Structure formats: C-alpha cells, structure tokens
Amino acid sequence: MTKTIKELGERGLLQLFRPYCSDRIGDDAALMGATLPDCEMVVTTDILIDGVHFSEKTTSPEDAGWRAAAANLSDLAAMGAEPWGVVISVGLPPDTPVAWIEGVYRGFTDCLHLFGTELVGGDTVRSPVLTLAVTAFGQVHKHRIIQRHTAKVGDVILTTGQHGLSKAGLELLLHPELSEKLQNGISSISIEDTIAKLHAAHQRPIPKLDVPPLLGKLLESHPPFHSPFPISGMDSSDGLADAIAQICRASGVGAKLDWQAISIPESIHQLAGDRALDWVLYGGEDFELVLCLPLTLAQALLQELPHAAIVGEIIAERNLGGLDMHHTFQHFI
Amino acid sequence: MTKTIKELGERGLLQLFRPYCSDRIGDDAALMGATLPDCEMVVTTDILIDGVHFSEKTTSPEDAGWRAAAANLSDLAAMGAEPWGVVISVGLPPDTPVAWIEGVYRGFTDCLHLFGTELVGGDTVRSPVLTLAVTAFGQVHKHRIIQRHTAKVGDVILTTGQHGLSKAGLELLLHPELSEKLQNGISSISIEDTIAKLHAAHQRPIPKLDVPPLLGKLLESHPPFHSPFPISGMDSSDGLADAIAQICRASGVGAKLDWQAISIPESIHQLAGDRALDWVLYGGEDFELVLCLPLTLAQALLQELPHAAIVGEIIAERNLGGLDMHHTFQHFI
Known part of the structure; x- marks a missing residue:
C-alpha cells in the first residue's frame, strides 16, 4: 500500500521536510541577514494548482517542484537579481502519497541548490486540492535593476x-x-x-x-x-x-x-x-x-x-x- | 445577479486589485530597497484554505483577509521585527463573487495599513477551492531578535x-x-x-x-x-x-x-x-x-x-x- 500524508501525520511530515530545508529556518520566521552592500531586495510570488498548472500526465512530482522553483527564480533573473532565499507553502489532500510530496520537495530544492539558493521556510496544510505557493526573494545591485519601462528607441x-x-x-x-x-x-x-x-x-x-x-x-x-x-x-x-x-x-x-x-x-x-x-x-x-x-x-x-x-x-x-x-x-x- | 470572477476576467481582476497594492509592485518582482542599518530580514509564510482555516459561517471576506494579514504580522512581532512588506497569492473558483475577493483584499490591506506596511505583490489563479497564501517580510535589529531557544532559568x-x-x-x-x-x-x-x-x-x-x-x-x-x-x-x-x-x-x-x-x-x-x-x-x-x-x-x-x-x-x-x-x-x- 502507498503510504499517505494522513498516515504520516503532521510530526512525520515536518520530519520528512527537514532535510530539504536551510539551517536559516527559524522559529516563527526565517532569519536572513542584511542585504548586500548597494543592493535592494526583490520579491516575487506564484501559486500553482493541481489540474490548472501541473498535471500527473505531464509532470512528475519532482518536475512539478522543479518548475515551481524555476518560475520564481526566472522572475528574479528578469529583474537582474540573484536569489537570496525561497519559501514554499503546500496544501495537501489527506490521501496524497508521501512519495509525491517528497518528490516535489526533492525537485524543488534540486533546482534551488543548482542555482545557489535554498528553502528557508514554509507551511503545510490540509486542502482538497494539491497547491504549491512559492515566494522567492533576491538581491539586485541598485544600479543594475532590469525593468520593463526603460526600453529606448534604437535599442x-x-x-x-x-x-x-x-x-x-x-x-x-x-x-x-x-x-x-x-x-x-x-x-x-x-x-x-x-x-x-x-x-x-x-x-x-x-x-x-x-x-x-x-x-x-x-x-x-x-x-x-x-x-x-x-x-x-x-x-x-x-x-x-x-x-x-x-x-x-x-x-x-x-x-x-x-x-x-x-x-x-x-x-x-x-x-x-x-x-x-x-x-x-x-x-x-x-x-x-x-x-x-x-x-x-x-x-x-x-x-x-x-x-x-x-x-x-x-x-x-x-x-x-x-x-x-x-x-x-x-x-x- | 452576483457578479463572479469568471465574468470579471483576468484584466478586470487586476484592475480591481490595483488600488490595494503598493507602488513598489514591480514588473516581475517587487523592489523593496535595502535593509535598515544594523537590521536583518525575517520571512514568514502561511497558507489558508476555505473550509479548513476560514468558513463563511464565522468569517466575512473582510475578516478572512484581516486574519490572514494578522497571523503573518504576528509571526514578525514574535521575532521582534517590524514589517517591511507582504505578498498574497489567491486561488479562486470561477464562481467566486467579485465582492468576496474584494472584501478579502480590503480586510487584508486594512490590517496591513494599520500596522504601517503594505501589499507589494501577488498572484491570482483559478482553483477549485478558495486559497490564500501569504508571505510577510520584516526587519529586526540584529541585537534584538526574539528567539525561542534562549529562555534562561530565573526568567x-x-x-x-x-x-x-x-x-x-x-x-x-x-x-x-x-x-x-x-x-x-x-x-x-x-x-x-x-x-x-x-x-x-x-x-x-x-x-x-x-x-x-x-x-x-x-x-x-x-x-x-x-x-x-x-x-x-x-x-x-x-x-x-x-x-x-x-x-x-x-x-x-x-x-x-x-x-x-x-x-x-x-x-x-x-x-x-x-x-x-x-x-x-x-x-x-x-x-x-x-x-x-x-x-x-x-x-x-x-x-x-x-x-x-x-x-x-x-x-x-x-x-x-x-x-x-x-x-x-x-x-x-
């Protein structure tokens, strides 16, 4: 039988996630240090819903995790920023296989680690539909911010x-x-x-x-x-x-x-x-x-x-x- | 007839949200400036699901929004931090009344504004279940971080x-x-x-x-x-x-x-x-x-x-x- 989230319980779920998380994960909030000299913080967020943004037909749990990370890191790159940290909140139906959500975390953190950043926080709750909500923050040099509204004739x-x-x-x-x-x-x-x-x-x-x-x-x-x-x-x-x-x-x-x-x-x-x-x-x-x-x-x-x-x-x-x-x-x- | 999200469409929805958002909302990401002198950033995140974390019986849309903001601001206070900015992602069934989601945004931003902070970003998607995912950022003086693990005998x-x-x-x-x-x-x-x-x-x-x-x-x-x-x-x-x-x-x-x-x-x-x-x-x-x-x-x-x-x-x-x-x-x- 496939083990489900319901059988694992909340403590088990937290233990499952721990190895994927940064040591910066804190008590009520993650402690991130200060911005780098001459840098500003940028923030981006996305929410992905099973059946709308990913589907078992085309996306393994690892891929769903990877894509959720990549989309948010791409928003940071689009501003000219480098990543500083990422949080993910997950809504899970009780009958979700443990292997599914572990796959998501594996794919998600594989992508983060490849690009030199890490998972610094999250929340996991019961939901009728699989839901991944990701917020990424990055830092950009204040004189090197890529924006949309500054294109010039002749570029x-x-x-x-x-x-x-x-x-x-x-x-x-x-x-x-x-x-x-x-x-x-x-x-x-x-x-x-x-x-x-x-x-x-x-x-x-x-x-x-x-x-x-x-x-x-x-x-x-x-x-x-x-x-x-x-x-x-x-x-x-x-x-x-x-x-x-x-x-x-x-x-x-x-x-x-x-x-x-x-x-x-x-x-x-x-x-x-x-x-x-x-x-x-x-x-x-x-x-x-x-x-x-x-x-x-x-x-x-x-x-x-x-x-x-x-x-x-x-x-x-x-x-x-x-x-x-x-x-x-x-x-x- | 109650106007629904489906009738409003995506452009209409974005226009609806705009007045509730900060001018710092950017292109692909919000631009937040640098941390204050001698401060560190803290980050906290929560996801709230209709029927699990709020219910029409006890919570108006304004209250659901307020509570989502308050819970995250409380996590910042718990670390000794002051708020820096908040993002919210929303999953909405197509038949959600426009008035409901506008109520959520009103309650959410009323709470943020009362505590001197603002909404700097978000994402809105279709979902079978009403979902609110909130991430809050704060700043805390590096020598005044409230943590759980430092209680001392005699305190x-x-x-x-x-x-x-x-x-x-x-x-x-x-x-x-x-x-x-x-x-x-x-x-x-x-x-x-x-x-x-x-x-x-x-x-x-x-x-x-x-x-x-x-x-x-x-x-x-x-x-x-x-x-x-x-x-x-x-x-x-x-x-x-x-x-x-x-x-x-x-x-x-x-x-x-x-x-x-x-x-x-x-x-x-x-x-x-x-x-x-x-x-x-x-x-x-x-x-x-x-x-x-x-x-x-x-x-x-x-x-x-x-x-x-x-x-x-x-x-x-x-x-x-x-x-x-x-x-x-x-x-x-």
Whole structure:
C-alpha cells in the first residue's frame, strides 16, 4: 500500500521536510541577514494548482517542484537579481502519497541548490486540492535593476535563447504519437535525444540566473554604458511575443522584428508544421530573458550566450510589427 | 445577479486589485530597497484554505483577509521585527463573487495599513477551492531578535495580554445560543458589548507589533540588560500552553506556572464553565506574545501594557507544571 500524508501525520511530515530545508529556518520566521552592500531586495510570488498548472500526465512530482522553483527564480533573473532565499507553502489532500510530496520537495530544492539558493521556510496544510505557493526573494545591485519601462528607441531586442521548446515538450507529453512526425535531420542528434531534450525543456526549465552577472561584467568592460543602466527587459515565461509586447507597452515604444533572426528549431518545424512560428512566439514557459540594449552591448553578449539572438529593434512608432497580441492574453478561466 | 470572477476576467481582476497594492509592485518582482542599518530580514509564510482555516459561517471576506494579514504580522512581532512588506497569492473558483475577493483584499490591506506596511505583490489563479497564501517580510535589529531557544532559568514568563478570547468569539459565532449564558457582571459592560468584543477577538485579532519597539526602549533605559539581548519568546497563535511548551523545549528548560496570575475573563467563565481554563490555555489564535525575561524588565513592561501579566517562571527541571500538552498538538487531518 502507498503510504499517505494522513498516515504520516503532521510530526512525520515536518520530519520528512527537514532535510530539504536551510539551517536559516527559524522559529516563527526565517532569519536572513542584511542585504548586500548597494543592493535592494526583490520579491516575487506564484501559486500553482493541481489540474490548472501541473498535471500527473505531464509532470512528475519532482518536475512539478522543479518548475515551481524555476518560475520564481526566472522572475528574479528578469529583474537582474540573484536569489537570496525561497519559501514554499503546500496544501495537501489527506490521501496524497508521501512519495509525491517528497518528490516535489526533492525537485524543488534540486533546482534551488543548482542555482545557489535554498528553502528557508514554509507551511503545510490540509486542502482538497494539491497547491504549491512559492515566494522567492533576491538581491539586485541598485544600479543594475532590469525593468520593463526603460526600453529606448534604437535599442536592439535580444533573446538569451530559443523559444517554443517548452511548448513542443508539452505537446509531446500530451500527445506522444506526435513523435512520429520527428525526422532525423541534418544534425546528428537522434530522435530519442530530441524527444528527451524537448521533454526536459518543459519539465526542467532553466532560469537564466547566469545572465545578470554577465551583464554586470559586460558593463564594466564597456565604460561608456556604465551609468545609467542601459538594459531593460523581462523574462519570456508568458511567451516571446508577450514579453516584447509588455516591454513596449511599459516603455511607450514599438518594436520592429527581424523575422529571419527568430530561430525556429527544426524539431518544432517537424512537430508544428505551419504553426511552428506560433509555438515560438506564443508557446511560453521557456524562461529566457528578452532584453533591450544598445547594439554594442548586445553584440558582446552574443559572444557569451551561444543560443542568444538579436530579433528586432525598438522603434518610436507604437506598433508591434505583426505580432498578434490576442494570442498572448491568458484567460483566467 | 452576483457578479463572479469568471465574468470579471483576468484584466478586470487586476484592475480591481490595483488600488490595494503598493507602488513598489514591480514588473516581475517587487523592489523593496535595502535593509535598515544594523537590521536583518525575517520571512514568514502561511497558507489558508476555505473550509479548513476560514468558513463563511464565522468569517466575512473582510475578516478572512484581516486574519490572514494578522497571523503573518504576528509571526514578525514574535521575532521582534517590524514589517517591511507582504505578498498574497489567491486561488479562486470561477464562481467566486467579485465582492468576496474584494472584501478579502480590503480586510487584508486594512490590517496591513494599520500596522504601517503594505501589499507589494501577488498572484491570482483559478482553483477549485478558495486559497490564500501569504508571505510577510520584516526587519529586526540584529541585537534584538526574539528567539525561542534562549529562555534562561530565573526568567519570568510574561504574556502581553489575555488568552481565550478568540476561542470564546469563535464558539459564540458557531453557537450563537451560547450568548444566553452571558450575564451582566460587576463591570458596567453590556452583554452586547461583550459579545462584540469576543467576536472581534476572533475576527479582527491584533498582532502585537507595538511590543518590539517597546522592548527596545525599555532596554535602553535599563543599561545592565543592554547586551546580550535578554528576552526570548514567541507568539501564542497556537495557544498559551503551546507557546510555553515550545519555548521550554527549544531552551531545554521547564516552567513553573502561577495559576492565580493566569487571567480568566469573566465572560469565559460564564461561557465555558469548568472548561474556562482550557479555553485560556489551549484556545489559540489570540496573537499575544509570550516572553521570558528578567523580572526587572518584566515589571517595567507591565507598566506599559495594561493587560500584560507575569504568569510563571523558567526553572531548570524540564517539566511544565501540569500543562497537558496533548491538548496542544494540532493534527494535520
């Protein structure tokens, strides 16, 4: 028989969680120390519901935990911050298998530890539906805060990586028969490896926390750009098109896209056919950063990030060059 | 017809929430500034589920919001911290009346604003069950952190206020006919006022954020106690007995209670009969602070807090002088 939360009891549950938690976990609250010199704190929060944001069909408990951590770390990266700590609150039906929730904690903390941070607090309660509520806090140098509303006419638009891969992974998980459309292409990667890579893009997304320190280094070696901070942007968790639209709206500018520069991976062409570009623009959950910055800096950044690309530029006219923004509005219901 | 969340849509919902939020709400994350000089950050989190932690029978949406805020602010007070900011994530069934969630936000932010802090972020998603997940941040002077594990033999145990009132309010809300037991007592307070006071104790609890600054002032006027910080403790959200037991367990000490000093309000005698002391010791959710400190400091604190009392002392023998700790263990299911 599968052991459930109800059988384990509250004390057992707390003992189960303890090894995953930081020593900073305190009494009524976790004690975090002070902010680093010249840094500000940033805070982001997300709530994920079983059947709405994750499903057993596509997401193991480890993956559900990983994705919850990655989404919040990506929000920190999107502000230019480095992580400082994370808390998770969990609502559990009494018949939840102990192995399920332990898997969530394992995936969650695996992701945190990979990115140099840890779980510093939480709360666990009974609920009719599996619920994960995550709050992450980070620190950002006060002169290197990435914001949406500071894009300037003449900036180029750079993406730190490819888009559409998470969507492709999700579609393959929901409809495994789609894999029959995949063909051995010009690259030497096998179909099995392609499937594994696309699954991983959906199940184990990588927040781009390596980018903010890189931006700091680039600025130091490009003195003319040192101040004010010349980089704006956000992450592409709601899709590449959404990110560009949000930045333009917040900055009161428009965008001219270089359609040739928007990379459509071969596997997405094969899977999505004539909807390939839609997957890339509107798929979402790739957790790349979309940055607007001077061309010189963008070119220097391209040297450091193998999958980065300059996909357009910021223009004064407030239009989005053919992006269909009806696609990107995610309905609450 | 009552307007529901589903009819309002996501944009409408965001517009509804905006007036309740701080200007510090940012793009992907809220920007909070740096910690105050010589301060550390503390973080606490809670998740509340409809039917488990609140119910329409006893809690209006305004009260559910207030209680969610108060519980987290109380955790900050319990560490000796002052609030820095709060985020709330909300899971909502599509048929939730718009007025309900607006009531929650109103009660939540009313409580935050009363205590000088604000809502700096959040997330709203669809869920089969109403869910409120709150994370609060505070700051505490690094030499004035209240912890559980530092109670010392010879300290007295001080409570900042009366206990059992929240439990009495809850019982009156669940069983209004209980009010027939209330009698006009020696005080001139009417039965209606008593009922209103007990309802408020349950529905609008007051976190003791006024106490940490008071402790700071007292220490400055009592130089011998200036360093190391001589005060330990926690809040009594899980009951007075639980707080004393937790402090003793964490500090490796015991407690001798002064049963005569534990105040049982007249109304609780009338409502609970021979279970009155149980309500006071084990009722919970009064959000007072239970502090262990030298007698001189405790006496000075009594002058400032009209309902405070010295209810016992810390002893070396690890027993709790008759507290029945089976009462205090809250089962997960």
